[in-house]
Amino acid sequence: MAKSKGTNRREFLRGKSAVVSLQDALDRFNASAEEDESTAKLPPATYVLEVTRRAMACDFQLLLNAGMSERETAAAVKALDKVEALEDQLTVYQETSEVSLLNKLASKRPFPVKANLFELIERSIALSKMTAGAFDITAGPLAKVWGFYRRQGQIPHTDDLQQTLERVGSQLLELDSEKQTVYFQKPGMELNFGAIGKGLALDEAAEVLKEEGVGHFLFHGGQSSMLAAGCRARGRENDPGWVVGIGHPIRRDKKMAHLRLINRGIGTSGSGVQFFRHEGKKYGHLLDPRTGQPAEGVLSVTVCAASAAEADALSTAFYVLGEEKIRTFCEAHPEVQVLLMLPTTGATSVRIETFNFEDELEILSEPIAW
Known part of the structure; x- marks a missing residue:
């Protein structure tokens, strides 16, 4: 050779x-x-x-x-x-990217964007409405005020958080479909596609x-x-689809389930990696765009959907919404499947809830090493 x-x-x-x-x-x-x-x-x-x-x-x-x-x-x-x-x-980390230029100029005048970006913004607004605002591409300023933008967590001052919340919400976006322009109703607004971008890229x-x-x-x-x-x-x-592992949200070396993925996308959201502690309390990086507070009550959410972008966005929204609202959503959308991991009294144990899965999901009775 x-x-x-x-x-x-x-x-x-x-x-x-x-x-x-x-x-x-x-x-x-x-x-x-x-x-x-x-x-x-x-x-x-x-x-x-x-x-x-x-x-x-x-x-x-x-x-x-x-x-x-x-x-x-x-x-x-x-x-x-x-x-x-x-x-x-x-990306919002390069000043010359289209989204960075949009964030800089769209509060001054309607800003023209490329067709694919305009379509993504429209799609994101629709997902925001579908999830009652739990997913929102305008939530970037909240990540900054909490210090997660540069991965340096901090407790924001109450006034700073309130002022930031006034600049968050997809209802503050004005779109012109004919001219393909975007306008921010308030200065200081920003778009950030971190919760949908990887899925879209896939x-x-x-x-x-x-x-x-x-x-x-x-x-x-x-x-x-x-x-x-x-x-x-x-x-x-040939086995149908591809079998993937779903990890334990706390013990990173363990897995909790096997999922046979057949022409579908999945997205997983959790705060097991990006968080900080203050006075003994844990604050995760997944923030509720409606309140500005870190979401609580869920360890991780895995969503299986027709596209990876939809799965990504919904996993973020569901982490914010919590168990009962996820259940209600899945009853109305049987095409969306969810594996939800919730905390229990044990230090590393979890409670699992699943919605709309059939034979393609196998829960492991005893978590095993990856």
């Missing part, structure tokens, strides 16, 4: 070494197949190839059945390029894969947002 050339970090992030890495994997497979007669009898599709790129402050990882498409490597890089392009457009990248002829994959962004298409090939028999 020919020796492959090394690649640097920049090439990897831009996708060049993703191709090299995948080719190396295929070369290793072919070489071992020549040496081992039993291995040679296995179809290449029993192997999973992985392509990873850093974006949106997490690792986006794409899992593919090896050998099922001639264009899988090029398609994978193209899909990750799409993720990177969306990050460049939606959905958009998945369309790229399908256009390139890749119809079987599992794609995730930081493991909290996932999208599955087709099935995981295993030898000459």
